[in-house]
Amino acid sequence: MDVTIYEVAKRAGVSIATVSRTLRGTGPVAARTREKVLKAVEELNFTPSRLGVSLAEGRHAANGIVFPDLAGPYYTEVLLGYEEVASELGRSVVILSTKGRTKVNDLIKDLAGRVDGLAIFGHTVPEPLVAELVRLGVRLVFISREPLSGADTLRSENIASARALAAHLTGHGYERFTFLGAPLASQDDVDERWRGVRAVLGGAIEAVPTREYTVDCGFDAAKQLLGGRARPEAIICSDDEVALGALLAAEELGLDVPGDVAVTGWDDIMAARHARPALTTVRQPMRELGARAARALDELITGARDTHKHLILTTALVVRDSCGHHPQEAAP
Amino acid sequence: MDVTIYEVAKRAGVSIATVSRTLRGTGPVAARTREKVLKAVEELNFTPSRLGVSLAEGRHAANGIVFPDLAGPYYTEVLLGYEEVASELGRSVVILSTKGRTKVNDLIKDLAGRVDGLAIFGHTVPEPLVAELVRLGVRLVFISREPLSGADTLRSENIASARALAAHLTGHGYERFTFLGAPLASQDDVDERWRGVRAVLGGAIEAVPTREYTVDCGFDAAKQLLGGRARPEAIICSDDEVALGALLAAEELGLDVPGDVAVTGWDDIMAARHARPALTTVRQPMRELGARAARALDELITGARDTHKHLILTTALVVRDSCGHHPQEAAP
DNA sequence: TACATTTGTGTAAGCGCTTTCATCGCTAAT
DNA sequence: ATTAGCGATGAAAGCGCTTACACAAATGTA
Structure with missing residues (x-):
């Protein structure tokens, strides 16, 4: 070489x-x-040195992406969509996981110096650094974050679908709800979901936190919740993984889902379809999120666009078995 | 910037x-x-240009990793371990997914030009290109591949654990087996597992392929298999995801696992523990595979080592419920 | 006081490319 | 036959850094 x-x-x-x-x-x-x-x-088997080319061209032909972790299908799916499109556009992808890292700032600055633009998940990066990156003119696309100036933002619709989900559940006749997996940060996806369902259910729903949004944490929290005295009629989970945990907790406690308690998720990861009972959830276009982020970044980098876009992708309520049979739909 | x-x-x-x-x-x-x-x-808010530094230093301070896909927990886990250690060692990680890509060769050569060394999964890369990379002196670590000269290799033990698994199952008294998820390439992980179980079971086991090693494909193949006339007593699956598919297929057909048919997986992904029945499987240290790959690459790059290592990590049989109660262990 | 070290800095030569600009034959048009 | 114009090529100036080398000033030693 x-x-x-x-x-x-x-x-x-x-x-x-x-x-x-x-x-x-x-x-x-x-x-x-x-x-x-x-x-x-x-x-001579010559391949031009990427460094030489980049230095002369003044571009890296690479994109970065920052995520908290890769555990669970959500980030993975988005990453796949991102990498696929980036690669299509002739850009490599440099990854950075922030989970458990000290000196995130340094890592991100280093990353920013290796790429032409950065996709960043939600609130992975401290706000002051975000401001600095914007000020430095780094091309940025945020995934699943509220709009801010100086960067593109891209997210899935949450509030309306949360309302639709809540409305669907009230249609079942449920009256006591729990939101499992309370929001960790304001303005993130889960927070919007919470606000959406609460707008419909008001005092009939209360939030219960989990340590993380994982199957294990969902399981633990649900077990405690369902084992308690005032068991809710329906558990609306922050996401599918927490919901899968809740399903397992119910089974372990000998409770029937949806007979004894209804459970819903969010994202529509592959396991949602395969769970027993199959999980009622809200489908979120994860790959497309990644793909669009890569495209948006490309537009910003090439200069095809110099304004910032703030896109909200639509989601879809996916009704399966875990929320019970809807009264109106019941066969005679 | x-x-x-x-x-x-x-x-x-x-x-x-x-x-x-x-x-x-x-x-x-x-x-x-x-x-x-x-x-x-x-x-001035100065940050040295990575390009300038790299060009002058003659190194990228970055590692590449090539995988077929990120679907499913296996590659993701390995990737996480890899990224964590690489980052610890001050190296960024550039990813490349080959799935569905034409011109893989060009992509990999480009990647090789952006990093100081490359980790490559199994048989993701055509052999002639492997040879060329070796010839060019690219620092290489292969994950889950048989040893070759000119590169480190790193894999989990397969054959002995496959024998142990098979032996355990015969201890249950089963006599008719199917290996679900037949090997796609010789010398890869699945091939070794297949050879291991066959060494013990001989003619008592036959291989049935799946399109891919995914839940869906496992489901489809298992459904057909279990719906047929000569249903096996035990299904040894190539990996956990195929096994999860098999579990679902059994349920859909109204078959009890392990009552009507035993099922085992491989890898011990998180879902294996959560499946119902919990999956008997072989634990493979996925994160460690990634972590070690990053360390090995570092040694090769820094010159701390100039020979090549071929490591085999040990695995562990994890007996859960999906293979049935072992006769000897049965309570009176 | 004279000389050998150290310290602190600057100059300039790379590292491996891309690209502008100038040059030099040619062909085609006058 | 002249000249404008084009095709083909090379020289050289970057791109943003690191570092070997040279050198002057400050320090230590005899």
């Missing part, structure tokens, strides 16, 4: 400018010269 | 060499000069 353009040029008996032109197809090169150059390239 | 070391030098009234020395702590700098430089750095 260390033969340079100079050696190629020497071997082909031309200047490095000609080699460069031949390889990139910029500027005219005589057919015979091209042959010689390509032959030399072939023989 | 475009203030250079020259501007800092000018503002501080020193040469760029002094700025560099101050920032990196190489060479002596008078206290007063240091102050001036740091002040200028602060005021």
